[in-house]
Amino acid sequence: MKDFTFKIPQTIEFGIDSLQKLPQLLKANGSDHVFLISDKGLDGLGVVQKIKEIIEADDITCTTYLGTVPNPTVDIVNESTKLYKESGATSIVALGGGSSMDVAKATGVLAKFGGQITDYEGLHKVPGPIVPIIAIPTTAGSGSEVTASAVITDEARNYKMSVISYEMLPKYAILDPKMIMTVPASVAAACGIDALIHAMEAYVSLNASPFTDAMAEKAMGLIGSNLRQFVANRQDEEAACAMMAGSTFAGLAFAWARLGNVHAMSHPVSAYFHVAHGVANAILLPTVVEFNALADRGRYEKIYNYISTSKELVTDFTPDMLVEELKQLNADLGIPASLSEAGVTADKIQEMAEDAMKSPNVAVNPRATNIKDIIALYEKAL
Numbered sequence: 001m002k003d004f005t006f007k008i009p010q011t012i013e014f015g016i017d018s019l020q021k022l023p024q025l026l027k028a029n030g031s032d033h034v035f036l037i038s039d040k041g042l043d044g045l046g047v048v049q050k051i052k053e054i055i056e057a058d059d060i061t062c063t064t065y066l067g068t069v070p071n072p073t074v075d076i077v078n079e080s081t082k083l084y085k086e087s088g089a090t091s092i093v094a095l096g097g098g099s100s101m102d103v104a105k106a107t108g109v110l111a112k113f114g115g116q117i118t119d120y121e122g123l124h125k126v127p128g129p130i131v132p133i134i135a136i137p138t139t140a141g142s143g144s145e146v147t148a149s150a151v152i153t154d155e156a157r158n159y160k161m162s163v164i165s166y167e168m169l170p171k172y173a174i175l176d177p178k179m180i181m182t183v184p185a186s187v188a189a190a191c192g193i194d195a196l197i198h199a200m201e202a203y204v205s206l207n208a209s210p211f212t213d214a215m216a217e218k219a220m221g222l223i224g225s226n227l228r229q230f231v232a233n234r235q236d237e238e239a240a241c242a243m244m245a246g247s248t249f250a251g252l253a254f255a256w257a258r259l260g261n262v263h264a265m266s267h268p269v270s271a272y273f274h275v276a277h278g279v280a281n282a283i284l285l286p287t288v289v290e291f292n293a294l295a296d297r298g299r300y301e302k303i304y305n306y307i308s309t310s311k312e313l314v315t316d317f318t319p320d321m322l323v324e325e326l327k328q329l330n331a332d333l334g335i336p337a338s339l340s341e342a343g344v345t346a347d348k349i350q351e352m353a354e355d356a357m358k359s360p361n362v363a364v365n366p367r368a369t370n371i372k373d374i375i376a377l378y379e380k381a382l
């Protein structure tokens with residue numbers, strides 16, 4: 001067994017109506033003024049107002065920023081940071097999916113240490129603790145409430161860059177399954193399969209440890225047996241609880257084990273063609289799983305048993321069974337079967353492959369991968 005580091009520095013509050021604990025967490029943190037980062041979609045649904053009321057009922061001032069969009073940009077981070085500094089707030093509440101949490105983490109870095117978020121690109125460039133963040137996920141999910149990374153799009157380069165630093169871990173995560181029980185089916189599908197992929201990539205990562213394995217296995221168990229039901233009916237409380245917890249377990253797994261080629265390749269797809277993150281990952285997944293099969297040391301069979309709709313444990317497993325199962329899962333969830341179906345064209349493959357190779361996730365993918373492999377994988381998934 002190789003050496004590893006594993007730590008869960010966050011406080012995780014889980015449960016129906018756990019949102020009500022928000023003021024007490026803010027007070028424990030000494031915050032009398034919070035900066036709430038969210039998006040216009042959640043504002044339109046009344047969710048932002050609801051959170052604001054919970055905060056303000058306890059005499060805590062709340063300034064809101066609703067400029068977050070999917071695949072948030074450097075400009076959005078700059079705008080959010082400027083408003084944070086002007087507000088006089090001392091902590092951040094991140095309300096939303098991965099994008100709001102990415103903006104919150106990046107804002108927390110710039111508010112504390114200044115400069116541009118591009119200065120912190122890559123591994124461990126953030127020099128110390130950032131502004132404290134309380135993360136409230138509204139999807140299941142990015143797992144971003146427990147991860148050390150922020151993905152920000154640098155439009156100048158058409159590039160989704162990753163800032164990865166343990167200083168960015170949110171201090172608190174409030175997991176209230178009620179928050180995900182009103183999402184549209186398409187969002188539940190895209191975010192849910194993304195969470196499953198987080199667990200799968202962490203599980204086969206070269207950086208996996210027994211602790212991340214435990215988290216990944218729990219995540220695959222919860223998500224594998226509830227994803228279809230949750231997409232079918234988001235009001236299914238048991239499925240919603242399983243998805244919310246599963247997504248966070250997956251986040252804990254990949255925060256320490258990292259990811260693999262699926263995420264390395266999906267970021268350029270989103271940057272060039274604006275395909276939703278979870279959808280891009282799901283389309284690429286069967287192709288990458290097939291490629292990585294050569295490096296498998298028995299983990300594929302375990303993954304298969306977590307996600308298979310068949311209740312019987314297989315005794316004659318072959319990797320192509322997992323590939324077929326994942327294709328069927330995508331079809332059941334309404335995910336396009338190919339990149340071209342999602343609007344991706346072949347003319348950007350070279351650029352996308354060059355960008356994918358810059359991802360730190362390629363280095364921990366179980367099968368050694370070079371740019372020719374990435375090009376071939378894009379061509380196959382197209």
Ligand SMILES: [Zn+2]
Nearest residue numbers: 194198277281
């Ligand atoms: Zn993801």
